[in-house]
Amino acid sequence: MFNTNEVLETINMVEKEHLDIRTVTMGISLMPCIAGTAEETAQKVYDEICKRAENIVKVTQDLSREYGIPIVNKRVSITPASLICAPFASKSILIGKALDRAAKQVGVDFLGGYSALVHKGMADYEREFIKSIPETLSMTDRLCSSVNVGSSKSGINMDAVALMGKIVKETAEKTADKGGYGCAKLVVFCNAVEDNPFMAGAFHGVGESGTVINVGVSGPGVVQHAIEAIPDADLSDLAEMIKRTAFKITRAGQLIAREAAKRLNAEFGIVDLSLAPTPARGDSVAAILEEMGLESVGTHGTTACLAMLNDAVKKGGVMASSRVGGLSGAFIPVSEDIGMIEAAERGSLCIDKLEAMTAVCSVGLDMIAVPGDTSAATISAIIADEAAIGMINNKTTAVRVIPAPGKKVGDEVNFGGLLGRAPIMPVHGESAEKFIKRGGLIPAPIHSNKN
């Protein structure tokens, strides 16, 4: 028989502390869909996704009821679309629209993988594909896009960085009627991972098998409550408590992932234990950091707290599952975390501090709104800084910034739902244009040369 406290603890985690399976993401290889023409390929892509992911919504609903744990999002990730579109890159948008239709047909909320991997160099078809991103994102609803511009092994492709600054700007302008919403679906990575279940950066890597289920678990509220329970503990005890909590959450995710994979005729890929906040109160990573003893997230000490949190989460996750993957750590998206939003509004959280935080957390500058008149070169420079942090520290970093059209510091842009609202944060006014214009490759660091 089960221990009463343990049973009630699980129920409390769900009922009061927002424990949930944030996403069940089905990775689908679309390699077999490449046909002679764009039209034919679009049809095959649509058919393949509808076939493989046909039951994803029903199966996740059943699992959620049977195990008593909410499964918030159902998603699909695909082979980086630049590969699928390679023979007819100028018609990439056709494939993008087919992907969006397929996502709607199977009932997933996002489909990720309108992506290109150009961390060392950019082929002509990839450049053409990347140029299709702004228009494609403006004409689709559920499609997410990402571009990998650097890696620890290859360095940073500064030509791609320069291009992505312009692409981000253009995407914002093309979706200006929705506050630059397109940029919320566009991530620029360094060291992108192939099995990430979280959006907007999910894609199905070429090293993956045909159909895979990756699960993202979340629970900032659970961790916050665990810390609240030991208000005077020292940091070693705090780390231990976070680790234990992460263990339990990951175990729940693994169980759901295995069962979902079985019922959907897919392979079980990985569990990604990431503390992913939502705009709901009690579901905030900032609140965890503040619970640790900071008056406001963003103040001195924030980086240290986040480093400890991220590491403890990873350790608990690794103990719980031998298939931990994705990003696994703590996310710090500004617009999706009520604590971050409030800190940004107070002025205690700035982009420079967020940049430092990204050196120790699992992602990067995420869901940050900047003034609409921020230049493409400045956005490229922000991307370059993040990529450098990722490259040197052998970790994934990402940039998802929204240069909100017509908005300036003091304004706010509201996307609603899980994407939340973002106060416009100031960026440095001094130009980095000459640096970005240079182009070329920032060579890989010496410590990447391990062969």
Add this chain to the structure above:
Amino acid sequence: MRAVLTVVGKDKTGIIAKVSGFLAERKVNILDISQTILQDYFAMIMLVDLSGASESLSTLAEECSEMGKKIGMSIHVQHEEIFNAMHNV
């Protein structure tokens, strides 16, 4: 298949009678029961077997939740594996 049924709420008479009757109607077999009062709150945990049950686990979970609302209690039915997974190394 086995599931864990939990009933939590303000203590009053007849809770076990109500729940066990509800389960019997659906041919759900009770394997074990433990019940305590935690800070004035009634907390009951049942281990139940659904192999002969007339309903699927997900339907039973929904029905129990509905029935719980009627008697002012919070009732959950969950696959036992979730607790094994989360609380055993």
